[in-house]
Amino acid sequence: MSIIRFENVSKSFGTLKVLDGFNFTVNKGEKVTLIGPSGSGKSTVLRILMTLEPFQEGRISLNGTSYHLPGGKGPFKAPPKHLKQIRSNVGMVFQQFNLFPHMTALRNIVEGPVSVLKLDKAEAESRALDLLTLVGLKDKVKSYPGQLSGGQQQRVAIARALAMRPKVLLFDEPTSALDPELVGEVLNVIRSLAHEHDLTMLMVTHEMRFAREISDRICMFDKGVIIEEGPPDGMFLKPQHARTQSFLRAVLDPDAAGGPALQSVDSSA
Amino acid sequence: MLATLINYLDYLSVGIKATILVFAVSLLFGLCISFLVGLIRFARIPILYQICFLYVGIFRGTSLLIQLFWIYFSLPMFGISISSFAAGCLGLALNNGAYGSEIVRGALSSVSKQQFEAATALNFSVGHTLRRIILPQALPEMIPPFGNLSIMLLKDTALVSMINIADITFRAQQLRTRTFDSLGVYAVTLVVYFVLALAIVAAVRLVEHYIRPEKRRTGFLSALIGDQQS
Amino acid sequence: MIGNLDLDTTTTTTFLQGLIPLLLTGLMVTIAAAMLGYVIALILGLVLAVLRRLPYAIVTWPIAIFVEFVRDTPLLIQLFFLYYVLPRYGIVLPAFITGAAAIGVQYSTYTSEVFRAGIDAVARGQWEAAKALNLSMSRTYGVIVIPQAIPRVIPALGNLLVGILKETPILSTISVLEMLNVATIVGDRTYQYSLPLTLAAGLMLVTTSFFALIVRLLEQRLPKTGIHLQ
Numbered sequence A: 001m002s003i004i005r006f007e008n009v010s011k012s013f014g015t016l017k018v019l020d021g022f023n024f025t026v027n028k029g030e031k032v033t034l035i036g037p038s039g040s041g042k043s044t045v046l047r048i049l050m051t052l053e054p055f056q057e058g059r060i061s062l063n064g065t066s067y068h069l070p071g072g073k074g075p076f077k078a079p080p081k082h083l084k085q086i087r088s089n090v091g092m093v094f095q096q097f098n099l100f101p102h103m104t105a106l107r108n109i110v111e112g113p114v115s116v117l118k119l120d121k122a123e124a125e126s127r128a129l130d131l132l133t134l135v136g137l138k139d140k141v142k143s144y145p146g147q148l149s150g151g152q153q154q155r156v157a158i159a160r161a162l163a164m165r166p167k168v169l170l171f172d173e174p175t176s177a178l179d180p181e182l183v184g185e186v187l188n189v190i191r192s193l194a195h196e197h198d199l200t201m202l203m204v205t206h207e208m209r210f211a212r213e214i215s216d217r218i219c220m221f222d223k224g225v226i227i228e229e230g231p232p233d234g235m236f237l238k239p240q241h242a243r244t245q246s247f248l249r250a251v252l253d254p255d256a257a258g259g260p261a262l263q264s265v266d267s268s269a
Numbered sequence B: 001m002l003a004t005l006i007n008y009l010d011y012l013s014v015g016i017k018a019t020i021l022v023f024a025v026s027l028l029f030g031l032c033i034s035f036l037v038g039l040i041r042f043a044r045i046p047i048l049y050q051i052c053f054l055y056v057g058i059f060r061g062t063s064l065l066i067q068l069f070w071i072y073f074s075l076p077m078f079g080i081s082i083s084s085f086a087a088g089c090l091g092l093a094l095n096n097g098a099y100g101s102e103i104v105r106g107a108l109s110s111v112s113k114q115q116f117e118a119a120t121a122l123n124f125s126v127g128h129t130l131r132r133i134i135l136p137q138a139l140p141e142m143i144p145p146f147g148n149l150s151i152m153l154l155k156d157t158a159l160v161s162m163i164n165i166a167d168i169t170f171r172a173q174q175l176r177t178r179t180f181d182s183l184g185v186y187a188v189t190l191v192v193y194f195v196l197a198l199a200i201v202a203a204v205r206l207v208e209h210y211i212r213p214e215k216r217r218t219g220f221l222s223a224l225i226g227d228q229q230s
Numbered sequence C: 001m002i003g004n005l006d007l008d009t010t011t012t013t014t015f016l017q018g019l020i021p022l023l024l025t026g027l028m029v030t031i032a033a034a035m036l037g038y039v040i041a042l043i044l045g046l047v048l049a050v051l052r053r054l055p056y057a058i059v060t061w062p063i064a065i066f067v068e069f070v071r072d073t074p075l076l077i078q079l080f081f082l083y084y085v086l087p088r089y090g091i092v093l094p095a096f097i098t099g100a101a102a103i104g105v106q107y108s109t110y111t112s113e114v115f116r117a118g119i120d121a122v123a124r125g126q127w128e129a130a131k132a133l134n135l136s137m138s139r140t141y142g143v144i145v146i147p148q149a150i151p152r153v154i155p156a157l158g159n160l161l162v163g164i165l166k167e168t169p170i171l172s173t174i175s176v177l178e179m180l181n182v183a184t185i186v187g188d189r190t191y192q193y194s195l196p197l198t199l200a201a202g203l204m205l206v207t208t209s210f211f212a213l214i215v216r217l218l219e220q221r222l223p224k225t226g227i228h229l230q
Helices: A042-049 A080-089 A105-115 A121-134 A150-162 A180-196 A208-214 A232-237 A242-252 B002-043 B046-061 B064-078 B084-110 B113-121 B126-163 B168-179 B182-211 B220-225 C012-051 C057-072 C075-089 C095-121 C124-132 C137-174 C179-190 C194-221
Strands: A002-013 A016-027 A031-035 A057-062 A065-067 A090-093 A168-172 A200-204 A217-222 A225-230
Touching (some): A002 A042, A016 A042, A016 A057, A016 A200, A042 A200, A057 A080, A090 C124, A105 A121, A180 A208, B002 B084, B002 B182, B046 B084, B064 B084, B064 C179, B084 B126, B113 B126, B126 B168, B126 B182, B182 C057, C012 C057, C012 C179, C057 C095, C124 C137, C137 C194
Parallel strands (some): A031 A200, A031 A217
Antiparallel strands (some): A057 A065
């Protein structure tokens, strides 16, 4: 049964139309990965769902309730109550982590539950401690983000998002800003989330092998449209669409994909 | 009602001329001082640098009004008699020049060190580097802060009324004692200063328009009004 | 307060003995007025800065015009305006308060710009993370954004405090007995202007340097990422 549904959604940044009559469904508990070239609209889909970007046309349904949220300009287009309700069901892990640098790891995780979910401080802290243990950072409780490595910060960010008990968790290129050797620790956390919980997960990433391992479905984006989608094995072994093929080839084996080399001056006609 | 306000404006107009005169003279000398002192401090010329450091420290660390009073009341005790107009312009120029020198120094310093290195690698002389490489890049940076400083100068000119220069503020005070209409008199006065300030803003935008050709995206008139993007 | 003005000007020492206590009293008034004005400027400035971020043009436009008008017109006239006009409408305040209020309002236009720049400098990702966690607007401002904006604004706000200190002599025009007024009165009575004025300037210099130092210390002790919250 679908938990997320985009119906005919259109989104422009000024004159640039990124999504045009976009339709998309995600089922409860599904792990979906969006892949594709930059600018193809995949991050935009995530950001619209997280109410970080308004959209101009269409309808978005979350958990059975549909919201007409044109957003657009001005505060009256989207009723704040609707926005708050969506946000209470959706969480996001950002590429740049976006931890609050002036708060300890614990405080980062506790802030939302205390001020929004109105949890009692002691309970929120014990929950936070559990989450930090889950992501393997129990000893970093009192550390500030500036004292943590990128991988550690991102793991705290994941714990922070989980603390709000979202039904849907979005990952916007969670490892793209990390040093290569730190990527693994974050992927491990995401992997265990994927296996152990029936959280609905929507991810944008360039980590293809990882995507193949944990996803139920892969969607290939190009120019604001899903040109191909399906279970990972099918997509990676036998991509149907030419664009998918060339993209996967370029991403999985950059050297072989080739490209123009420096031309010598004489050979130009 | 309007007629009274226009009468006020008329009465103030003598003062407007005085204000503009004081402003222009102070600005001119102030700019000269700014560049001179700014360059000296940037280049760190040995003895002059210390003198300039003291000068800037004193004039930026004390009030303009104290400086004006000191020049007007104290100098005569040392035998130097000076007209109030000269005292006012001198005080304003020295005060303004001190702040301006920081702008010059800051702009010169902001041109990246790599420009110096490139010029050295190409074997340019120091003077040449300063004139053709550094200054042209520093000048556009100076325009907005100098614009703000000029508006500050305009507001500061009001203080010379305290040493008996018949500027706008002086005339306004006289007008008030005559008419007892504080509200009307001061309202008109504020508007007069505001219009003058807007004129300065427009002038600065024009200067910027001509000095920064690469920012020239719009025509002359829009530059005057000022679009939000620049 | 300036009761006994029988200053013994026979020698410099005796003069100083009478003068220094008087000037120090004036200095107290100066500092008090500056503090009051500063607090007003900070609070009002923060309010203005936050209001200007609202997406309602009805709010932002009048504020923008008000800020520009106050910023580009002389404090002296604004001071006179408040001092002479307010009593007409039944608001009678001691000159000290009126003076501090005028300074506070004028400088709030500067502090609001500083706060605005500070808030804008907080990375967009912080706003987005707060949104993703569904934090309320007041929580986002109060706990996330403003604590991170504070270290960035300290230097500029410190400069403004020093600026306000230097602006206080202007209150002498509405008979507030701050330092310059005291010095001038002494000068009027004894015909010796140099010593009082120089001393006043010196005291001003010392005070501004002191506060500048405190600001520098604060800058260094505050963590760069923001006010740490437990």
